Amino acid sequence: MSFRLVDEEKEAVLPRKLTAENGAKALLIGEFTETINIRCECDGDDPECDICEGEGEYVQSVPLKWTTLKAIWDKAVAGLERKGGYVVDDPTADDLK
Numbered sequence: 612m613s614f615r616l617v618d619e620e621k622e623a624v625l626p627r628k629l630t631a632e633n634g635a636k637a638l639l640i641g642e643f644t645e646t647i648n649i650r651c652e653c654d655g656d657d658p659e660c661d662i663c664e665g666e667g668e669y670v671q672s673v674p675l676k677w678t679t680l681k682a683i684w685d686k687a688v689a690g691l692e693r694k695g696g697y698v699v700d701d702p703t704a705d706d707l708k
């Protein structure tokens with residue numbers, strides 16, 4: 612196995628998986644949202660509807676699911692991972708020299 616130094620300006624050494632144990636879940640849950648269109652109960656029949664104002668649907672912001680966050684992460688790792696191993700440039704790590 613070969614190693615090279617990480618250019619910390621351009622790259623980071625990160626966990627392969629997002630887990631509760633490595634702190635990712637607490638860090639990321641609720642941080643990102645998406646908007647979804649929801650069909651209103653009035654179905655657009657009430658032009659004075661307080662919820663949709665007669666549009667028949669409204670937009671709601673919902674947090675990204677944990678499973679979605681993990682799937683995005685897994686895809687990024689699979690597609691962007693640098694093969695060959697890394698060594699962080701740590702001058703205190705004399706055992707690596």
Ligand SMILES: [Zn+2]
Pocket residue numbers: 651652653654655657660661662663664665666667668
């Ligand atoms: Zn409505």
